[in-house]
Amino acid sequence: MTAIRQQDLIDSIADAFQYISFYHPQDYIQALGRAWEREQGAAAKDAIAQILSNSRLSAEGHRPICQDTGIAVVFLKVGMNVRWPDATLSLQQMVDEGVRRAYLNPDNPLRASVLADPAGARKNTRDNTPAVLHYEIVAGDQVEVICAAKGGGSENKSKFAALNPSDSIVDWVLKTVPTMGAGWCPPGILGLGIGGTPEKAMLLAKESLMAPVDMHELIERQRSGAALTRLEALRLELYEKVNALGIGAQGLGGLTTVLDVKILDYPTHAASLPVALIPNCAATRHVHFYLDGSGPARLEPPKLEDWPAVSWSPDLQSAKRVQLDTLSKEEVATWKAGDKLLLNGKMLTGRDAAHKRIADLLAKGEPLPVDFRNRVIYYVGPVDPVRDEVVGPAGPTTATRMDPFTRMMLEQTGLIAMIGKSERGPVAVQAIQDNRSAYLMAVGGAAYLVAKAIKSAQVVGFADLGMEAIYEFDVQDMPVTVAVDANGHNVHESGPAEWRQRIASGEFKGIALATA
Numbered sequence: 001m002t003a004i005r006q007q008d009l010i011d012s013i014a015d016a017f018q019y020i021s022f023y024h025p026q027d028y029i030q031a032l033g034r035a036w037e038r039e040q041g042a043a044a045k046d047a048i049a050q051i052l053s054n055s056r057l058s059a060e061g062h063r064p065i066c067q068d069t070g071i072a073v074v075f076l077k078v079g080m081n082v083r084w085p086d087a088t089l090s091l092q093q094m095v096d097e098g099v100r101r102a103y104l105n106p107d108n109p110l111r112a113s114v115l116a117d118p119a120g121a122r123k124n125t126r127d128n129t130p131a132v133l134h135y136e137i138v139a140g141d142q143v144e145v146i147c148a149a150k151g152g153g154s155e156n157k158s159k160f161a162a163l164n165p166s167d168s169i170v171d172w173v174l175k176t177v178p179t180m181g182a183g184w185c186p187p188g189i190l191g192l193g194i195g196g197t198p199e200k201a202m203l204l205a206k207e208s209l210m211a212p213v214d215m216h217e218l219i220e221r222q223r224s225g226a227a228l229t230r231l232e233a234l235r236l237e238l239y240e241k242v243n244a245l246g247i248g249a250q251g252l253g254g255l256t257t258v259l260d261v262k263i264l265d266y267p268t269h270a271a272s273l274p275v276a277l278i279p280n281c282a283a284t285r286h287v288h289f290y291l292d293g294s295g296p297a298r299l300e301p302p303k304l305e306d307w308p309a310v311s312w313s314p315d316l317q318s319a320k321r322v323q324l325d326t327l328s329k330e331e332v333a334t335w336k337a338g339d340k341l342l343l344n345g346k347m348l349t350g351r352d353a354a355h356k357r358i359a360d361l362l363a364k365g366e367p368l369p370v371d372f373r374n375r376v377i378y379y380v381g382p383v384d385p386v387r388d389e390v391v392g393p394a395g396p397t398t399a400t401r402m403d404p405f406t407r408m409m410l411e412q413t414g415l416i417a418m419i420g421k422s423e424r425g426p427v428a429v430q431a432i433q434d435n436r437s438a439y440l441m442a443v444g445g446a447a448y449l450v451a452k453a454i455k456s457a458q459v460v461g462f463a464d465l466g467m468e469a470i471y472e473f474d475v476q477d478m479p480v481t482v483a484v485d486a487n488g489h490n491v492h493e494s495g496p497a498e499w500r501q502r503i504a505s506g507e508f509k510g511i512a513l514a515t516a
């Protein structure tokens with residue numbers, strides 16, 4: 001029998017969530033480096049460079065890769081010969097204690113994003129607990145642990161279908177991925193769960209994402225003539241066909257949307273073909289370790305020299321510098337979709353809860369805490385700062401969630417432009433066009449890099465909302481791209497459409513999508 005101390009599991013979980021908050025898995029980073037090398041779309045290549053530079057900065061600074069430090073997901077496989085001689089807590093309580101310590105670590109506090117009473121008061125639990133724990137009792141005398149921090153943007157794009165047994169899984173995936181937009185911050189990984197029952201398929205899809213990115217090895221094996229299993233062949237087919245959709249990094253259009261496609265399957269009912277799809281985003285975060293009774297896990301830090309030699313800096317040649325403090329509606333209307341801007345000066349922030357409260361105040365005819373006239377709003381919920389930081393990692397959140405509020409903000413508050421990530425829906429694009437406004441896109445998954453552009457930050461409204469409060473940021477050369485302009489031109493439509501067509505034309509045959 002192996003004896004595992006309660007404290008060893010707690011300490012290991014706490015270390016693991018700190019570790020993955022600032023270290024990308026090396027397999028993901030290496031694959032992203034290869035994608036950067038072959039990318040031909042300028043906007044997509046710039047976005048990948050920001051994600052790579054951000055990754056290295058996070059690893060150096062031990063600060064989160066993304067401002068959404070995720071919901072904690074833990075997979076435990078507990079050997080039947082394991083004992084817990086000093087345990088006073090249940091497995092769920094041990095894991096939660098580790099998560100609590102990780103997220104409240106004063107050296108690198110992580111953002112607490114978990115809300116209790118999800119269908120009601122939605123109150124933040126303040127320490128990111130409880131974790132979502134999956135455990136199995138297996139043969140053996142050790143405990144296998146996988147810790148993953150899953151961001152809301154990618155989790156929200158999870159899909160499930162109860163297909164007919166005769167339906168094509170490939171067709172379903174190719175029809176479904178474009179409906180996911182860019183809110184899952186591609187380039188990432190698609191996890192598929194096939195078979196079992198609906199809940200089993202979802203769990204398989206999530207679990208499949210915990211395996212290393214190894215598509216390049218699969219491609220090499222295929223090239224060498226090795227026989228592939230049915231699931232390997234399906235992974236390869238989906239990898240090539242999803243990338244041929246042209247969605248590209250951040251949905252801007254380009255050669256790489258996915259770095260890998262993972263699949264796990266399970267026997268199913270003769271009448272059924274359940275299929276689940278869960279994406280992993282630019283902040284792919286997971287770590288795998290074992291406890292064998294000899295103490296807590298020791299997670300080796302990766303070597304910084306293993307990061308691809310890609311260093312992003314503001315593009316002063318092709319980007320336009322914008323002064324926010326003197327910005328006018330007329331100037332905003334001159335921006336064209338695809339323009340690269342470097343923002344300077346003061347902007348306001350606000351996301352879901354702030355928008356809801358603004359709507360409530362306006363409906364009651366009550367004053368707002370800040371004057372939005374001629375201002376730009378950034379959809380963000382930053383991580384708390386430490387040491388000499390003015391703000392912690394502060395990347396954009398998914399703008400689509402603010403679509404229902406966009407017309408109200410533009411027509412009732414005097415706001416002139418917005419910054420977020422991913423695409424806008426038709427309602428928001430129409431409101432932007434009607435008001436000659438613009439929507440600017442920052443790179444999701446480059447939160448620490450963006451935070452370096454923020455020179456001061458203060459809460460100016462709704463302080464009780466915590467990370468969802470309204471801040472005023474003073475920024476210097478913060479990089480954004482005009483994603484929707486005053487004429488309603490939308491790069492998230494035009495970019496993927498152009499790249500899909502160009503890929504289909506064979507223009508990039510020399511740069512195989514499947515290059516290892």
Ligand code: SF4
Pocket residue numbers: 066067068069070150151152153154183184185281282283395396397444445446
């Ligand atoms: S990279 Fe995008 S989807 Fe992933 S956690 Fe960050 S904001 Fe969310």
